Amino acid sequence: MKRFVTALSSLMGIAGLALLPGCSLIDANLVDCPEDIIVDYHLRLITNKEQEMDLKIGTDKDLPLRQALEDYLRDIFTETARDANVSFYTKPADERALNAVDLWNSNGRTYELQLPAGDYTNLVAANIEGNGVVSYSGDETSAGAHFEQNAKDVVASHKTGLYTSRAAMRILNRTQGQHFDVDLYMANDAGGVILNVDSCDFSSIRCEIEGLADSFNVLDSTYTYSAGTMVKADLVDAQPYVDKIVKTSGPSPMGLYQQHMWERWERTPVIMCGVGFSSRNMTEKFLDGLAVYWVIHLYVTLESGTVTHSTIYVGEPLPAANLKIILGWLLPDGSFTPDPPTPGPGPLPIDDNLVVGVDVELNWQPGIEFNPSL
Secondary structure (H helix, E strand, O other): OOOOEEEHHHHOOOOOOOOOOOOOOOOOOOOOOOOOEEEEEEEEOOOOHHHHHHHHOOOOOOHHHHHHHHHHOOOOOOOOEEEEEEEEEEOOOOOEEEEEEEEEEEOEEEEEEOOOOEEEEEEEEEOOOOOOOEEEEOOOOOOOOEEEEOOOOEEOOOOOOOEEEEEEEEEOOOOOOEEEEEEEEEOOEEEEEEEEOOOOOEEEEEEEEEOEOOEEEOOOOEEEOOOOOEEEOEEEOOHHHHHHHHHHHOOOOHHHHOOOHHHHOOOOOEEEEEEEOOEOOOOOOEEOOEEOOEEEEEEEEEOOOOEEEEEEEEOOOOOOOOEEEEEEEEOOOOOEEOOOOOOOOOOOOOOOOOEEEEEEEOOOOHHHOOOOOO
8 A cells, every 4th residue: 555644734725624622733732632643544345346257257258348347347346545535523422523535546545643532433435526426425423424326216327436434443642652544445336237139139228227225324334225216237338349359369269169158149248237336135025935136127129119128136135345247148029038048058057046037028118117126
């Protein structure tokens, strides 16, 4: 980690800085303050992203798909905090004693600061700027500090990987200095589908993810699911990556992929990916006795103009800092299937319980859309 030692006196120009009375930064008489307190902040990315990509798109022919998805997720699964909101709150009053909004542009930062002796709660929220969908609010108190999505029926995919930390700190008197290490962890995640479209003539595809949280409470690291908001997945265009590989090395020999139907695509697969908060880790929604944690809605407009709506029920949670990719095929009528549409060796058995069921609605009309309540 690149080390920054920042005294509070250098943060005086940062918007939102507040100081407790009786602890002056410019007064040489600091008898009411302890010795300097050193706080080291570190971003910790603990994710399954590489394993998920190895499992789902890990062969040579899948390389352009992987490169496209890696580039799309570059600012999501990141170990860099561009901006950070740092606050200290008194306990038990839960009043904000200090607040600084700072630019880090690194995987952490070290602060050297002074606070009166006492018990504090320290909260940090990072990568808020540029997210486009999520705001950080309620942070006048530690109990109220939370990330919240825009209040809309459908929101855009998050554009940044959000990080938070929480730490209880007991600041002692001036007899000794103190050193705290604080880790920040990711609060959002990504999910989507990669579609083999060899059998389907379509003009457009829309994808929305249902069942993800709409806010995150920093103090207790919990999610709320009150709004029922959908996250709109983005189209991740893999064609430029396919063209680049074909231009530099030529097409991959088809004979190398006889044991795995997925890699035998002829037309560039369609990647749809959305970034949001976590799904529930417990559910009361079941389909044929199997638990459903989150749902993907696919709307495929065929060249004929008709729309097919496939509802994909996912049978395992989508936790923070995780990536979930669902592989599937589009049939000629635009419907989704997790199984190969033609006889053949088929895909290797991966994630047997991931897709627990699919509902297909041909000639879909907006007035009769079915959105199950998770």
